[in-house]
Amino acid sequence: MAEAETFPSLIDRCWILTGPTASGKSAIALALAEQLDAEILSLDSMAIYREMDVGTAKPPLEDRQRVPHHLIDLIDPTEEFSVAAFLQHAHAAVDRLEAAGRTPLFVGGTPLYLKAIIRGFDPGPPADWEFRRNVAADLERWGPAALRQRLFQVDPLSAHRLHPHDTRRMTRALEVAYLTGVPLSHRQMQFEQRLPAEHCRVFATRWPRPTLHQRINDRVAGMFAAGLVEETRGLLARHGELSRTAAQAVGYREVIEHLHDARSLPQTIEAEQAHTRQLARRQETWFRSLGEIRGLTMPARFVPEALARQLLDLPQAAPRPDSRNR
Numbered sequence: 001m002a003e004a005e006t007f008p009s010l011i012d013r014c015w016i017l018t019g020p021t022a023s024g025k026s027a028i029a030l031a032l033a034e035q036l037d038a039e040i041l042s043l044d045s046m047a048i049y050r051e052m053d054v055g056t057a058k059p060p061l062e063d064r065q066r067v068p069h070h071l072i073d074l075i076d077p078t079e080e081f082s083v084a085a086f087l088q089h090a091h092a093a094v095d096r097l098e099a100a101g102r103t104p105l106f107v108g109g110t111p112l113y114l115k116a117i118i119r120g121f122d123p124g125p126p127a128d129w130e131f132r133r134n135v136a137a138d139l140e141r142w143g144p145a146a147l148r149q150r151l152f153q154v155d156p157l158s159a160h161r162l163h164p165h166d167t168r169r170m171t172r173a174l175e176v177a178y179l180t181g182v183p184l185s186h187r188q189m190q191f192e193q194r195l196p197a198e199h200c201r202v203f204a205t206r207w208p209r210p211t212l213h214q215r216i217n218d219r220v221a222g223m224f225a226a227g228l229v230e231e232t233r234g235l236l237a238r239h240g241e242l243s244r245t246a247a248q249a250v251g252y253r254e255v256i257e258h259l260h261d262a263r264s265l266p267q268t269i270e271a272e273q274a275h276t277r278q279l280a281r282r283q284e285t286w287f288r289s290l291g292e293i294r295g296l297t298m299p300a301r302f303v304p305e306a307l308a309r310q311l312l313d314l315p316q317a318a319p320r321p322d323s324r325n326r
Contacts, residue, residue, distance in 0.1 A: 006122045007087040007116065011117070011195065014117075015038065016200075016203070017032065018107075019204045020212060020287075021279055022218075023215070025108070027302075031305045031308035034066075039069070039097055043106045043108025044072075045081070048075055049073070051231075052235065055249065055251035056249075059072070070093045077239060083116055125180060135174060144165050148162075154174065157185035200292040213277055220251075220272050224269055236256070254271045
């Protein structure tokens, strides 16, 4: 079975601005892009979907005219999309920008996309559906504890690392070991190495928790005022059913439940605000695990141009010579 392409790190070829949802990344990125003569590449796993604009807080047309944006509106909302597919688009976009003498600036908060850009990514072999069906049958018969014990026998590092009830990732780890003869944890070791933060141009916005929560609440309320319910109703009317990933996205999932009479509109808004705050906490946990990231503390007065200048004024060490091909 043919191996999928392995993607090297892009950390020495670009700037990266990340942070939790509703943290002001887009506004800072516009100012930074203009000062860098850069173009923006989205690091948002939901912005890849066409027609999903309000619920993804997709950059408006005037921002895209101000600074060119890439990796937005790549697929229809009925399609699935993998990290490997994203990286194929991302590497091609970086190549095009460099050839044109432009600076790539990645902006967004999807943690797995971010880590793959920073450290590289090994997607492993394609799925073996017969193997997965057999594992699913065993799982139904014996339960997740037996699946985890089986994984301990072939890949103890992955078994320790994964949650005991994360059956999807345990199945994938078993599958990779079965297809390649090499434990998934061993394949991934090269992608766990990190560069010192001072050698990287990777920054994350940081807000006090109460302030970020208020920004999230305000953004969610603004999405509903801007027509999120109508947008979701239109998506369902045109497509019947969204892809599993699109339908489970925070923002759309709650509205779909509302349209199926699961909640009132006020309850839906509150649920989406709560789920978005939870998403932000998960994002921040990911960012803390990536030592390449330097924090950008948000001041009481949010002025994107000043924050962009602050980033440019930070000391920049040259990337290590081996950083691209780790």
